[in-house]
Amino acid sequence: MKDILKPVIVLASICLVVTAMLAYVNSLTKPIIIKAEKEAAAAARTEVLHEAKDFGSLDTDGLPEGVTEAYRGSGGTGYVFIIETKGYGGTIKFICGIKSDGTLEAIKTLSHTETSGVGTKVVDNNSGYRDKFAGKNDVECRKTDVVTGATVSSNAFKKAVETAFKAYNIVREAKA
Amino acid sequence: MTKLIIILLSAVFINNYVLSKFLGICPFLGVSKKLNNAVGMSIAVIFVMLIATAATWPIQHYLLDPHDLGYLQTIVFILVIAALVQLVEIVLKRYIPSLHRSLGVYLPLITTNCAVLGVTILNNSENYTFIEAMVNSLGSGLGFLIAMVMFSGVRSAIEGNDIPESFRGLPVTLVAAAITSLSFMGFGGVIENLFA
Amino acid sequence: MRTVRNFTKGIIRENPVLVLVLGTCPTLATSTSVINALGMGAAATIVLVLSNIVISALRKVIPDKVRIPCYIVLIAGLVTAVQMLVKAYAPTLDESLGIYLPLIVVNCIILGRAEMFASKNKVFASAVDGFGMGTGFTLALFLMAAIREVFGNGTFCGIEIPVLAENKISILTMAPGGFMVFGLLIAVVNKIGRHKPQKTDFGCQGCPQAEVCSKIICSDEKEAEGVD
Numbered sequence: 139m140k141d142i143l144k145p146v147i148v149l150a151s152i153c154l155v156v157t158a159m160l161a162y163v164n165s166l167t168k169p170i171i172i173k174a175e176k177e178a179a180a181a182a183r184t185e186v187l188h189e190a191k192d193f194g195s196l197d198t199d200g201l202p203e204g205v206t207e208a209y210r211g212s213g214g215t216g217y218v219f220i221i222e223t224k225g226y227g228g229t230i231k232f233i234c235g236i237k238s239d240g241t242l243e244a245i246k247t248l249s250h251t252e253t254s255g256v257g258t259k260v261v262d263n264n265s266g267y268r269d270k271f272a273g274k275n276d277v278e279c280r281k282t283d284v285v286t287g288a289t290v291s292s293n294a295f296k297k298a299v300e301t302a303f304k305a306y307n308i309v310r311e312a313k314a
Numbered sequence: 315m316t317k318l319i320i321i322l323l324s325a326v327f328i329n330n331y332v333l334s335k336f337l338g339i340c341p342f343l344g345v346s347k348k349l350n351n352a353v354g355m356s357i358a359v360i361f362v363m364l365i366a367t368a369a370t371w372p373i374q375h376y377l378l379d380p381h382d383l384g385y386l387q388t389i390v391f392i393l394v395i396a397a398l399v400q401l402v403e404i405v406l407k408r409y410i411p412s413l414h415r416s417l418g419v420y421l422p423l424i425t426t427n428c429a430v431l432g433v434t435i436l437n438n439s440e441n442y443t444f445i446e447a448m449v450n451s452l453g454s455g456l457g458f459l460i461a462m463v464m465f466s467g468v469r470s471a472i473e474g475n476d477i478p479e480s481f482r483g484l485p486v487t488l489v490a491a492a493i494t495s496l497s498f499m500g501f502g503g504v505i506e507n508l509f510a
Numbered sequence: 511m512r513t514v515r516n517f518t519k520g521i522i523r524e525n526p527v528l529v530l531v532l533g534t535c536p537t538l539a540t541s542t543s544v545i546n547a548l549g550m551g552a553a554a555t556i557v558l559v560l561s562n563i564v565i566s567a568l569r570k571v572i573p574d575k576v577r578i579p580c581y582i583v584l585i586a587g588l589v590t591a592v593q594m595l596v597k598a599y600a601p602t603l604d605e606s607l608g609i610y611l612p613l614i615v616v617n618c619i620i621l622g623r624a625e626m627f628a629s630k631n632k633v634f635a636s637a638v639d640g641f642g643m644g645t646g647f648t649l650a651l652f653l654m655a656a657i658r659e660v661f662g663n664g665t666f667c668g669i670e671i672p673v674l675a676e677n678k679i680s681i682l683t684m685a686p687g688g689f690m691v692f693g694l695l696i697a698v699v700n701k702i703g704r705h706k707p708q709k710t711d712f713g714c715q716g717c718p719q720a721e722v723c724s725k726i727i728c729s730d731e732k733e734a735e736g737v738d
Contacts, residue, residue, distance in 0.1 A: 145576040152568075152580050156587030157386065163591045164385045167598035174601050224317070226324055228440045249605070251329070251440070334685045336539040340618065343534070385594060388612045389586040396579065426582075428535050428616040435609055480701040481693075484531060488693030496686040 183209060183218050186235030186244040190215040200312075201305045204298070206231075208305060214238050217309055219302045225250060225294040226257050232295075234302040241275050244268070245299060257291035267295065276303040318449050321442075325453025327501040331429050332461040333494065338429030342462065343487060345420070347469055352462040358420040360455030363433050365402065366395050367451040370434040371444050391434050396425045429458060465494050513638055520642030526619045527650035528699045533619040536610050537651055538688040544667045547655030548648065549603040553592050553611060555644025558620050561585050562640035565628040572629075581624045582615070589614045619647060650695075657691050658682045 183193050190211025198205050207220040216237040222229050231248040245268050250261045260267045270282050279299050284292035331337045338359070345355045370391050378384055403421050406414040424430055433454050437447040468490050477486050526532045533554075540550040564584055565572075572580045593611050597604045604611065614620065623643055628636040660666055662682030664675030681687045 145573040148571060148573055149576045149580055149583070152572075152583055156389065156583055160385060160389070160587055160590055160594075163594050167594040170598040171594070171601075174598065178601065224320070226328060336535050336685070336688065337613075339534040339538060385590060388590050388593070388615055389583065392582055392586050392615055393579070396582065426616045426618070426621060428613045431616055432609055432613060435612055439609070478697075480697045485693040485697035485700065488689050488696065492686040492689035492693065495689055496681075499684070499686065 182233050182246060182248065183235070186233055186246055187211050187216050187218050187237070188243070189213075189237075190218075193218065196309060201308055202301050204301045205305045208309060210309070211235075216243065217306055219305050220248070221298045221301050221305075223294040223298045223301070225252050225261065226288075226290045230261055230291075230294050230298070232298040232302075234298065236302060236306045240306075241273055242271050242279060242299065242302070244272055245295075245302070252288075252291050257288050260285050260288050260291040260295050267292070271299055276300075279303070318446065321446055321449050322453040322456075325450050326457040326460065327498065329454075330457040330461055330498055331432070331454050332458055333491075333498045335432070337432040338427055338458060341423060341427060342458075342465065343484070343491070345423075346462050346466045349463065349466045349470075352466040353459070354416055355420045355423070356455070356459035356462045358417045358424060359427065359429065359458050360452070361417075362395070362399060362402070362421070362424045362430055363451045363455045364448065365398055366391075366430050366434050367437060367447050369394055369398060371437065371447050374438050387435065387438070388431075392431060395430055395434070399425045429454070461494070461498075464497075465491065468494055513635070516635055516638045517642040517645075520639065520644070520646040521649060522646075524643075525646040525650055525699075526622075526643050527647055528696055529703075530622075531696070532622055533617045533647060534692070536613065536617060537647075537654065538685075538692060539610050540607060541651055541654040541658055541688065541691075542683050543606075543659050543663070543665075544652065544655045545603075546606050547651040549596075549600070550607055550610065551644070551648025551651045553596060553607070554614055554617060554619070554647055555641065557585065557588050557592055557614055558623060558644040558647075559637055559640040560588050561620055562623055562628040562636040563633055564588075565624045566631060566633045566636035569629050577629065578621075578625075581621060585620055585624070586615045619643060654688075654691055654695060657695075658687060662687060 180193075184190070190213065192212035193209040194212070196208040196210055196217075198208050201208060201219075204221050204223055205219050206222055209218040211217065216235060218233065218235045221232045221234060223232070224230075228251040230250040230252065232245055233248055234245040235243040237243050247261045247263055247268070250257070252258055252261050259265050267285060271279050274282075280296070282296065284296070329335055332339065332342045341355050341359070346352045373390060373394065374387065378386060378390065399421050403414070403418065406418065406421075433451050437450055440450070442450055469487065472486055472490055481489075520526065524530055527534075527537050536550055536554070540546045561581075561584060565581060568580075568584075589612060592614075593604070596607075596611065623640060627639045631639070656666065660671060660674060661679050663680070664671055664678045679687075682691065
């Protein structure tokens with residue numbers, strides 16, 4: 139009897155102690171993680187729309203599919219959208235700032251799982267691909283070339299830009 | 315439907331677990347010497363990946379997420395996988411002994427195989443639906459199979475050649491793996507253009 | 511003296527990556543940049559030291575029958591705790607290590623040391639062993655990452671190196687480069703150390719699954735010998 143009971147008790151108590159320890163560590167780190175995420179999100183917004191000092195969150199109902207968050211920059215500076223599109227290795231998350239004159243200020247990849255060395259030629263923030271869109275309007279952005287060998291990633295990128303402009307037109311009309 | 319096909323094909327070829335994500339390298343190097351072992355191990359991996367996904371997806375979505383217990387993911391998943399593998403072994407031994415004879419040896423190896431734990435965690439971080447998660451697991455397993463089969467062929471070609479002494483054993487195997495992995499990168503362009 | 515030897519064996523003679531060939535997955539995956547490699551090494555070392563301490567302290571309590579599940583639970587708990595701390599205090603590292611951080615759980619080095627050393631030795635010796643093995647792991651990762659980053663990306667820790675930055679060998683940072691550099695490094699270690707190439711060409715002695723694994727590989731070898 140003891141031979142059966144002891145292993146069970148030991149294993150169960152180890153599980154219990156470990157879970158309790160994790161719950162404790164979680165309670166310590168969770169507020170810090172949430173705060174860091176918020177700060178990172180705020181920094182990313184300012185990066186793609188630097189003129190805005192403050193951002194107001196917008197309802198994403200009625201916006202095109204793929205838009206997960208939308209913000210209005212203070213003082214009529216423009217809008218920031220967070221967009222998810224399907225790339226090659228999975229979902230790519232972008233943040234895109236469009237100024238009130240209808241040009242794209244900057245677009246940035248927030249997270250991706252594209253193939254290293256192939257899709258990253260497009261989605262890596264240092265790859266230079268995103269610079270091709272900066273300062274252009276809707277029509278000009280559509281004409282941007284795709285990167286050879288990384289067509290799906292490029293198209294996912296272009297679709298994100300297109301979606302951002304669609305969302306931009308909707309929120310601007312809604313305001314007017 | 316297209317989405318499922320894309321998930322399947324990219325799991326098999328582009329994000330191949332072994333050759334581009336470096337998951338499951340131990341069995342890849344250890345059990346790929348002979349074709350029948352390579353195939354046996356891979357089929358066991360596909361099988362365990364599928365049941366592990368079928369078990370962990372509901373746990374994550376109906377048990378951990380609603381109660382804000384996401385941080386217990388790793389510990390719960392690894393225990394579930396270990397328990398499942400044990401269970402499968404017992405069931406196979408009892409009811410399908412012929413299958414147990416051919417796959418049984420590989421099962422204990424899979425418990426701590428990072429490809430299986432990896433696929434269950436990635437299914438969750440990719441926010442796949444249940445069907446998508448199952449398709450992704452199937453694709454990952456098939457990718458493992460293809461990599462193993464290809465590589466066992468490559469290894470049999472190395473066997474019996476005159477190799478510099480310090481390269482014998484693992485180093486030459488790794489160099490061969492590098493070339494196999496290089497050939498897989500070629501798939502990238504092909505499949506991308508199928509859907510472009 | 512024994513303490514020193516306990517520490518240094520992990521770095522050179524029994525280097526977990528280059529000699530014992532354990533933990534290959536994270537070695538290949540996170541050695542694309544020096545920063546990632548050091549982060550991964552540090553995280554694994556912390557887990558390794560703590561898990562060795564805890565398992566050694568509990569070695570008389572844990573029944574033999576359930577020892578592997580017990581070790582796995584303890585290690586998974588420590589890994590999760592480290593993961594949460596990294597997420598809180600070094601979010602960029604968490605992002606670049608991604609899935610490989612939780613996968614420390616199934617890193618053979620950690621389970622292997624628990625089984626081979628911590629379950630049989632005193633707490634202090636186990637801690638030293640863990641630290642030595644962790645340092646060896648980190649050094650091997652650093653070496654690989656340095657080669658891959660300097661020649662593959664023309665940078666070191668993100669700082670550009672003139673000449674090399676204009677002549678990158680990008681393939682080194684991709685998957686094939688990982689296998690290649692790892693293979694060449696082990697060959698160099700074999701040459702310098704004048705190690706006799708190991709009988710089993712895959713060194714899983716430290717792995718708790720060695721028993722099963724070697725069964726498969728040995729049967730291979732026996733058959734091969736029979737054919738000869």
